[in-house]
Structure formats: C-alpha cells, structure tokens
Amino acid sequence: MTKLEQLKERLGVVTDLNGAASVLGWDQQTYMPPGGAAARAEQLATLGRLAHEALISEETGELLEGASTEVTGLPSDSDEMCLLRVVRRDFERARKVPATLVAEIARATSLGMEVWIRARAESSFTAFQPAFQRILDLQRQLAQCLGFEESPYDALLDQYEPGMKKSDLVRIFGELKAGLVPLVQWVAERLDRVDDSILHRKYPEASQWELGIEAAKAFGYDFQRGRQDKSVHPFTTSFSINDVRITTRVDEQFLPSALFGTLHECGHALYEQGISQTLERTPLASGASLGVHESQSRLWENLVGRSRGFWRFFLPQLQRTFPENLQSVAPESFYRAINRVEPSLIRVEADEVTYNLHILLRFELESRLVEGKLDLAALPEAWNAGMKALLGIVPSNDAQGVLQDVHWSNGLIGYFPTYALGNLISVQLFEKAQSEIPSLAARIESGDFQPLLGWLRQNVHQHGRKHLPSELVERATGTGLRASSYLRYLREKYSEIYG
Numbered sequence: 007m008t009k010l011e012q013l014k015e016r017l018g019v020v021t022d023l024n025g026a027a028s029v030l031g032w033d034q035q036t037y038m039p040p041g042g043a044a045a046r047a048e049q050l051a052t053l054g055r056l057a058h059e060a061l062i063s064e065e066t067g068e069l070l071e072g073a074s075t076e077v078t079g080l081p082s083d084s085d086e087m088c089l090l091r092v093v094r095r096d097f098e099r100a101r102k103v104p105a106t107l108v109a110e111i112a113r114a115t116s117l118g119m120e121v122w123i124r125a126r127a128e129s130s131f132t133a134f135q136p137a138f139q140r141i142l143d144l145q146r147q148l149a150q151c152l153g154f155e156e157s158p159y160d161a162l163l164d165q166y167e168p169g170m171k172k173s174d175l176v177r178i179f180g181e182l183k184a185g186l187v188p189l190v191q192w193v194a195e196r197l198d199r200v201d202d203s204i205l206h207r208k209y210p211e212a213s214q215w216e217l218g219i220e221a222a223k224a225f226g227y228d229f230q231r232g233r234q235d236k237s238v239h240p241f242t243t244s245f246s247i248n249d250v251r252i253t254t255r256v257d258e259q260f261l262p263s264a265l266f267g268t269l270h271e272c273g274h275a276l277y278e279q280g281i282s283q284t285l286e287r288t289p290l291a292s293g294a295s296l297g298v299h300e301s302q303s304r305l306w307e308n309l310v311g312r313s314r315g316f317w318r319f320f321l322p323q324l325q326r327t328f329p330e331n332l333q334s335v336a337p338e339s340f341y342r343a344i345n346r347v348e349p350s351l352i353r354v355e356a357d358e359v360t361y362n363l364h365i366l367l368r369f370e371l372e373s374r375l376v377e378g379k380l381d382l383a384a385l386p387e388a389w390n391a392g393m394k395a396l397l398g399i400v401p402s403n404d405a406q407g408v409l410q411d412v413h414w415s416n417g418l419i420g421y422f423p424t425y426a427l428g429n430l431i432s433v434q435l436f437e438k439a440q441s442e443i444p445s446l447a448a449r450i451e452s453g454d455f456q457p458l459l460g461w462l463r464q465n466v467h468q469h470g471r472k473h474l475p476s477e478l479v480e481r482a483t484g485t486g487l488r489a490s491s492y493l494r495y496l497r498e499k500y501s502e503i504y505g
C-alpha cells in the first residue's frame with residue numbers, strides 16, 4: 007500500500023467514527039426517549055475522543071509527510087492534493103489545542119447550556135453572566151492556542167469559515183449595513199401594505215407534511231438517500247453522501263413554518279447529496295464552510311421558494327390540498343403574504359430584509375467581547391442600543407433580547423456571521439446561474455428544477471470541502487464575496503412589493 011492509501015484508510019476510520027456519532031446525534035434529537043440522555047452523552051464523548059486521537063496521532067503526521075512526496079506533480083485542484091491540504095490543516099489545528107482545554111470547553115459549555123435555559127426562562131442575563139464569562143475566557147484561550155495575525159476573533163471565525171478574517175467582515179458587513187438600515191426604515195413606514203392573515207389559518211399537520219415532501223422531491227432531494235423526520239429544531243445531518251437526512255417541525259396555525267423549514271433543510275441536503283462520490287469516506291465529503299452551506303439552504307428557501315415563479319408551479323397544488331383556506335386566494339396575494347417584512351425582536355422569525363441586521367448586531371458584540379473591548383456586564387445594554395440603531399425596536403426583557411439564541415452558551419463564537427455570508431453568497435450564485443441558463447426562470451415556473459440543481463452540482467456541490475469558501479465563490483461566480491448583489495436583489499424585490 008502507498009502512504010496515500012494508508013492515510014486514506016486512517017481518515018476513513020476517522021470518518022466512520024464521526025458518521026457513527028452523527029447517527030447518535032440524529033437519534034438524540036428525533037426518537038431517543040429522555041432517559042437515554044446520560045448514556046448518549048457518554049457515547050458521543052467516547053466517539054469524539056477516538057476520532058480526535060486517530061486524527062492527531064504521530065502516525066497521521068508521518069503518513070501526511072510520506073503521501074505528500076507521492077503526489078508531487080498532480081494538479082493543485084486534484085482530489086489528492088486538496089485532501090492533503092485540508093487534512094494537514096485539520097491536523098495542525100487539532101494539535102494546537104491541548105486535550106485539557108478541549109475537556110474544559112466541553113464541561114463549561116454543557117453547564118453553560120443548562121444555565122442559559124434557566125436564565126432565559128427567568129429572563130435574567132445576570133443569572134447567565136458568570137457561566138458566559140467562563141465560556142468567553144475559554145474561547146479567548148482557544149484563540150491564543152490556534153493563533154492569529156490581526157484579531158483573536160479571526161482564530162474563532164476560521165473554525166466555521168476557513169480563511170475569513172474579521173477585517174473582511176467589517177468591510178462586507180459595513181456595506182451591507184449602509185444599504186439595509188434605510189431599506190428597513192422605508193419598509194417599516196409601509197407595513198400595512200402587506201397582509202399575511204391567510205397564512206395564520208388552520209393547516210392540518212399531515213397535509214403540511216406531505217406538501218413539504220412533494221416540494222423537496224420536486225427540487226431533487228433523493229429520498230432513496232435521505233428521509234425527513236420531526237425535531238424541535240430543524241436540522242440536516244449527513245452520515246454519508248448516500249444517507250443525508252433532514253428534520254422539520256409543524257405549526258398547524260402558521261403555514262410557512264414547516265414548508266419553508268423543509269425547503270431550507272432540503273437546500274442543505276441537496277448540497278451533501280451532490281458531493282462527488284469519489285470523496286466518500288474522506289474528510290472532503292462535506293460542505294466548504296457553514297457560510298457556503300447556508301447559501302444553499304437560503305437559495306432554495308428564498309430565491310426559489312419565495313419567488314413568483316415557484317408559486318406559479320406550486321400554488322395550484324397547495325390550493326388542492328387546502329381548498330377551504332386558499333381556493334380563492336389570488337397568486338399575487340399569496341406571493342406578497344409569504345414575503346411580508348416586519349422589524350421584529352427574534353432572529354429566527356426574521357424575514358429576508360431584516361434578518362442580516364440581527365447578524366450584524368451579534369457580530370459586532372461578540373467580536374468586541376473577544377477583543378476585550380466590551381465588558382460582559384454591559385452586554386444587555388449594548389444589545390438593546392444596537393437593536394434600536396439597526397431595527398428601530400428595543401426588547402422589553404433579556405429573554406427577547408440578549409438571551410434569545412443558544413449559540414453563545416454553547417461556545418459558538420464566530421459562528422453567527424456565517425448566516426449572513428450564506429445570504430450574500432446565495433444571491434451571487436443565483437445571479438450567475440441565471441446568466442448562464444437563460445431559460446432558468448421559465449424552467450422554475452414549469453416546476454423543472456433540474457437545470458438549477460445541475461448548475462449547483464457542477465459549480466458548488468461536487469467539490470465538497472476541496473476549496474476554501476472564497477476560492478469556491480470566485481471559481482463559481484468569477485467575483486469575490488460582496489454585499490452589493492444581495493442589496494440589489496432586496497431593493498428590486500421589496501420596492502416592488504411595498505412600492
């Protein structure tokens with residue numbers, strides 16, 4: 007066996023362990039009875055430790071060295087060269103972090119989650135502050151271990167968005183903010199122009215479920231290599247390129263919840279199902295970054311799922327399923343209802359226009375916390391001031407403000423920006439696909455999503471984790487990451503709806 011083959015076998019074992027952990031994680035959030043929680047935590051910790059040890063061992067380092075000499079001369083974007091580049095990066099990062107710090111972070115975040123759940127129920131940031139301080143201190147230690155040139159925030163961000171720096175975000179998000187704030191103010195003066203009451207009628211669960219499945223099938227989600235189940239928080243998980251699962255939740259009193267949730271997760275799943283089979287059982291068989299992943303979910307949820315064209319195809323099906331609610335609704339009224347905008351307090355309920363402002367606020371606050379420029383005690387006040395400046399509204403309590411998201415209690419700092427990056431990338435990709443497929447709009451209206459899926463497969467999905475996110479965007483669109491495309495998309499769409 008060559009060194010490369012031996013390395014691949016070793017990485018296969020790491021991939022198997024991670025895949026098995028994913029199955030346990032999926033079960034935990036779908037079917038596991040509450041009594042299973044303690045044992046499941048042990049099982050996941052054991053698999054995680056074994057995978058980590060297999061990756062960081064001396065033997066992996068030696069195989070990496072040996073394999074590197076075997077592949078000299080291969081093109082830099084070949085599977086082999088990309089594999090070695092990515093694995094070397096993972097290997098070096100993992101070895102920089104002492105096992106004791108990993109264990110302390112695991113303990114502090116599992117405790118932090120419990121404290122956060124109680125603090126949120128009591129709506130008391132003070133109750134969460136000591137646990138959050140501990141988590142923040144550990145994240146700053148982690149940043150020191152990982153290393154950085156400009157800001158400790160870069161080291162944390164890099165875990166989710168490889169190659170991205172805080173200074174890049176400051177530039178891109180600055181442009182985004184300058185365009186969004188006036189747009190949101192403009193819409194806020196015209197809120198009564200769109201009525202979405204038809205979406206708040208009773209929609210029986212079983213029919214909602216079936217419709218979601220129909221839409222996902224139409225998009226191209228392969229149920230021979232996937233399935234949908236229920237969970238409290240919707241998610242997508244992959245055990246293999248050939249077993250990619252999604253979950254959703256159903257609200258009988260609000261139609262968009264399950265349907266758009268399914269379209270969103272379906273977008274994530276199409277990405278994972280579309281990775282080249284040659285990358286199976288390697289660390290390259292996943293998305294390029296969280297931002298690129300979110301671009302796929304947002305593209306199918308919003309750019310397709312909230313477009314007029316899609317509803318020309320899908321509304322008749324919806325009307326047949328819910329005739330008592332929708333028989334007489336005009337397509338235009340339905341389109342406007344699902345695109346209603348309103349500045350609101352809660353990120354996960356935000357519309358396309360206001361959503362990124364929620365992210366900008368979190369990015370600004372967490373980067374200042376990590377850099378030691380903001381004291382934790384002052385966070386709730388800074389949150390409320392930011393909400394006022396960006397969205398013009400202020401939460402009346404911590405539960406609806408600074409305590410609303412689980413991320414910080416889980417040690418996920420540097421994660422929020424990927425949501426906004428996903429939105430920006432989704433429009434850049436979609437515009438490029440439109441320019442290369444002149445009939446795209448007509449095909450979507452007729453319910454044929456194959457041209458779009460094929461373009462995404464070719465330009466994004468098949469590559470898995472081979473390229474850095476910025477390289478992937480550049481290769482696919484010919485331009486770098488920017489805010490202008492997204493702003494133009496929002497202005498065109500919403501000035502028409504609210505104009």
Ligand code: ZN
Nearest residue numbers: 270274300303
């Ligand atoms: Zn998502």
